[in-house]
Amino acid sequence: MPENGHLSRLETGELELGVTDALQKHATRHVVPPKPVSQRKLEFEHKRPRILRECMAEATGVFFYVFPGIAAIAQFTVNAEAALPVPFYSNLLQVGFAFALGIALAIITCAPVSGGHFNPAITLSLAIWQGFPWKKVPHYILSQIFGSFIAGLVLLGCYWPEIRALRDANIAMHGTAVFNGGAASILCSFPNPTQTNQGYLFMQEFFVDSFIGIVIWSCLDPANPFVTPVSVPFTIGLAYATMIWGFAANTISTNLARDLGTRIVAAIFFGREAFTYHNSYSWIAILVNIPATIFATGYYEFLIRDSLQKISQGHAQHEDGEDGLVRHLTRTGTMDMEQGYTSALRGNQGSYENGVEKKRSVAT
Known part of the structure; x- marks a missing residue:
């Protein structure tokens, strides 16, 4: 435990950039009295590569998010085809909640280790705007897809008898199981037969993903007074659910890793048509999330973010320190009204010199 009283990760002195703010104080709370840590365990964890822990946390988090979501879709699709009372068993409302709660549980469970990106577009945005190490980006993205x-493989294992029967019925009736409402659509998205214009599909995916991206970035803004670390997982989850409720029947993907990983499983079990269906719609489902999220985060950074408020609350400092901030306030004519800011910064200067921020940016 360092002298300043803040909990630090072994050897790093900080938590990884991501959804980890809550841990700085929450991790000191003991629900059950812990047993003493053995020297053997400490030595094992010391030798274990940090990047391995982070990659496994990203993979596990995506599993936690995707598995309940596609399980809800499986229940909805299988029961619909079996002519069962669908509202009793599943509907799009339940699918939305399955993804929302899956995302929340993924953040709660795995974000303390990796930062909780769970989306290649979020990883890239954090690298662009927040200084996340570029050397880790490929590791994170591959882990998320994995x-x-x-999740797709495990879901097929759990539902295989029902999915196999549905696949056979689809082939007998339509000649394929790869279409929206078919067995393959349990794993990944396919457009409706009437959605022949890929421009509309692109626009829909772009703005759905942008909506989610702006909500995520606002949750990660430490100057946002309406979101606490405890509420961030559920707020981000509800952003996804809101878009599912509005557009799932009209085909959306929202996440490169979520779509590509399960689409590979669909291609293994249902054929290459999983990638070529409907004029290769899959490129929209897989790739559009990245430019849309970068656009959304850039929109927030350039047009909404208030960095002076972020500094004044002790969540960041000027690149030239307190002197640089004072020069900025003087040059912009806000020195008189910002005296409280500079006084507060002087009081926090000691913690800055120790490299400890009160709150860091968070992500999912």
């Missing part, structure tokens, strides 16, 4: 791939 987690989705495993």
Whole structure:
């Protein structure tokens, strides 16, 4: 435990950039009295690569997010085809909640280790805007896709008798199981037969993903007074659910890792048509999330973010320190009204010199 009283990760002195703010104080709370840590365990964890922990956390988090979501879709699709009372068993409302709660549980469970990106577009945005190490980006993205791939395999294992029967019925009736409402659509999205214009599909995916991206970035803004670390997982989850309720029947993907990992599983079990269906719609489902999220985060950074408020609350400092901030306030004519800011910064200067921020940016 360092002298300043803040809990630090072994050897790093900080938590990874991501959804980890709550841990700085929450991790000191003991629900159950812990047993003493053995020297053997400490030595094992010391030798274990940090990047391995982070990659496994990203893969596990994506699994936690995708598995309940596609399970709800499986229940909805299988029961619909079996002519069962669908509202009793599943509907799009339940699918939305499954994804929302899956995301919340993924953040709560795995974000303390990796930062809780769970989306290649969020990883890239954090690298662009928040200084996340570029050397870690490929590891994170591959781990996220792997987690989705495993979720698809496990779901097929759980539902295989029902999915196999549905696949056979689809082939007998339509000649394929790859279409919206078919067995393959349990794993990944496909457009409706009437959605022949890819421009509309692109626009829909772009703005759905932008909506989610802006909500995520606002949750990660430490100057946002309406979101606490405890509420961030559920707020981000509800942003996804809101878009599912509004557009799932009209085909959306929202996440490269979520779509690509399960689409690979669909291609293994249902054929390459999983990637080529409907004039290769899959490129929209897989790739549009990245430019849309970068656009959304850039929109927030350039047009909404208030960095002076972020500094004044002790969540960041000027790149030239307190002197640089004073020069800025003087040059912009806000020195008189910002005296409280500079006084507060002087009081926090000691903690800055120790490299400890009161609150860091968070992500999912």
